Amino acid sequence: MDINSFKIEDFYVESLGETKVESPLYKSYSGTEIVKEFVKDDQRVLYDASLESFKKAMESGNEPISFEKAGPRKDLFFNPANTKAAIVTCGGLCPGLNNVIRSLVMGLYYRYGVKNIVGIPYGYQGLNPEYGHKFINLTPEVVKDIHLFGGSILGSSRGRQDISMMVDTLERNNINMLFTIGGDGTLAGNYVIAEEIERRGLKIALAGLPKTIDNDVNFIQKTFGFETAFTTAAPILRDAHNEATGAYNGIAIVKLMGRDSGFIAATAALAMPDVNFVLVPENEFELKGENGFLNSLKQRVMERNHALVVVAEGAGQNLFTGGDVVKDASGNIKHKDIGLLLKDEIGAFFKEQGMEATVKYIDPSYIIRSEPANPSDSIFCTSLAMNAIHGAMAGKTGFVVGRWNNVFTYLPIPVATKTRKKIDVNGELWWSVLESTGQPMNMK
Ligand code: ATP
Ligand code: MG
Numbered sequence: 001m002d003i004n005s006f007k008i009e010d011f012y013v014e015s016l017g018e019t020k021v022e023s024p025l026y027k028s029y030s031g032t033e034i035v036k037e038f039v040k041d042d043q044r045v046l047y048d049a050s051l052e053s054f055k056k057a058m059e060s061g062n063e064p065i066s067f068e069k070a071g072p073r074k075d076l077f078f079n080p081a082n083t084k085a086a087i088v089t090c091g092g093l094c095p096g097l098n099n100v101i102r103s104l105v106m107g108l109y110y111r112y113g114v115k116n117i118v119g120i121p122y123g124y125q126g127l128n129p130e131y132g133h134k135f136i137n138l139t140p141e142v143v144k145d146i147h148l149f150g151g152s153i154l155g156s157s158r159g160r161q162d163i164s165m166m167v168d169t170l171e172r173n174n175i176n177m178l179f180t181i182g183g184d185g186t187l188a189g190n191y192v193i194a195e196e197i198e199r200r201g202l203k204i205a206l207a208g209l210p211k212t213i214d215n216d217v218n219f220i221q222k223t224f225g226f227e228t229a230f231t232t233a234a235p236i237l238r239d240a241h242n243e244a245t246g247a248y249n250g251i252a253i254v255k256l257m258g259r260d261s262g263f264i265a266a267t268a269a270l271a272m273p274d275v276n277f278v279l280v281p282e283n284e285f286e287l288k289g290e291n292g293f294l295n296s297l298k299q300r301v302m303e304r305n306h307a308l309v310v311v312a313e314g315a316g317q318n319l320f321t322g323g324d325v326v327k328d329a330s331g332n333i334k335h336k337d338i339g340l341l342l343k344d345e346i347g348a349f350f351k352e353q354g355m356e357a358t359v360k361y362i363d364p365s366y367i368i369r370s371e372p373a374n375p376s377d378s379i380f381c382t383s384l385a386m387n388a389i390h391g392a393m394a395g396k397t398g399f400v401v402g403r404w405n406n407v408f409t410y411l412p413i414p415v416a417t418k419t420r421k422k423i424d425v426n427g428e429l430w431w432s433v434l435e436s437t438g439q440p441m442n443m444k
Pocket of ligand 2: 091184332
């Protein structure tokens with residue numbers, strides 16, 4: 001990602017209009033005024049917090065890139081008593097979806113007094129009347145226990161729906177704010193809905209919550225579900241390591257999620273440092289040849305008589321030749337199964353080398369993504385939800401809640417979805433992986 005391809009204005013969040021309603025958070029329970037942590041719209045968080053960059057900006061007189069600070073606003077656009085909110089979850093499952101839904105409902109209901117909240121079933125499909133999915137009334141009673149379960153109580157879907165028709169549905173149902181919980185696709189959908197709303201002169205706020213287990217959203221240091229994902233993967237790697245050491249020349253391969261970005265594989269490998277090879281989409285490798293992966297694996301097995309390999313689902317796609325490109329309903333390319341390819345190639349290679357080897361292949365992807373959120377993600381989901389509510393109540397729209405240098409932010413969706421966040425193979429994370437695994441920098 002090249003920061004120079006962005007302009008300062010790209011980072012300014014749009015808003016529906018003047019904020020004339022005093023926030024109910026402004027008065028304490030006893031009616032006395034409290035100095036809460038109200039945030040003003042011009043409070044901003046620096047993109048690059050280094051002193052060098054700050055000095056450079058001061059010298060040049062150019063304002064540095066920054067993000068709007070999230071948090072409660074003293075003045076709101078919407079009057080809570082007349083506000084109807086809707087929530088939708090789209091794309092693949094991810095730990096924490098139910099936590100976010102619960103926190104949105106609780107925050108809207110108890111903190112702001114918004115009592116009219118509906119859940120849209122099965123992703124954007126739920127906004128298409130042709131499917132006949134009925135909205136679900138969401139109250140504290142309905143959501144109080146849902147954080148105990150993985151998945152999404154609203155269900156999800158992939159596949160594009162007609163934008164105009166979705167806006168018709170929002171309008172017909174008098175919805176004032178829509179919270180979309182999803183990844184890059186969902187956020188892109190959120191933004192085109194927001195554009196159509198603006199075109200029609202409607203006042204409906206569109207707020208996004210960044211769900212991606214892959215942690216691949218730009219300008220957001222952590223998305224919800226990611227931490228649960230690598231935390232769940234870590235003991236699986238431990239067990240896979242036990243499998244590998246349990247056989248002479250035992251080789252265990254674990255495939256983890258990571259369609260275009262290998263953050264789960266890299267981070268899980270740091271959490272369980274028995275891993276010897278991490279294969280990610282960002283670092284292309286070859287199987288064959290003197291410096292290829294198979295030779296490196298052979299060296300490792302000869303030295304220690306076992307090896308643990310972690311592979312992200314999008315790694316090694318260059319190794320597949322021919323075959324049609326297959327896409328899912330949302331148009332995402334379905335990757336070929338690198339785990340199975342590795343299993344077969346490793347088995348064949350060791351046979352060819354006349355070496356005994358036992359290869360075990362483990363794919364826990366779907367178990368991981370349907371886990372309930374861990375305690376850290378639970379806390380994170382609640383904060384994301386509260387900040388999404390604060391933003392939407394203040395009339396902000398077409399935004400996603402982010403996190404940068406430990407501060408919650410509001411980002412205009414186009415900057416977050418312009419490119420995908422990837423591991424920098426010259427950066428600290430990847431260097432830590434190389435140090436931990438001892439794998440060669442280059443396997444080509
Ligand atoms: P993940 O890929 O992490 O599971 P995602 O949100 O990227 O999550 P997708 O299935 O790609 O999941 O997209 C979610 C929904 O958003 C789908 O219904 C998809 O059709 C819709 N969508 C994606 N891009 C757009 C777009 N540009 N305009 C309208 N709708 C879109
Ligand atoms: Mg996606």
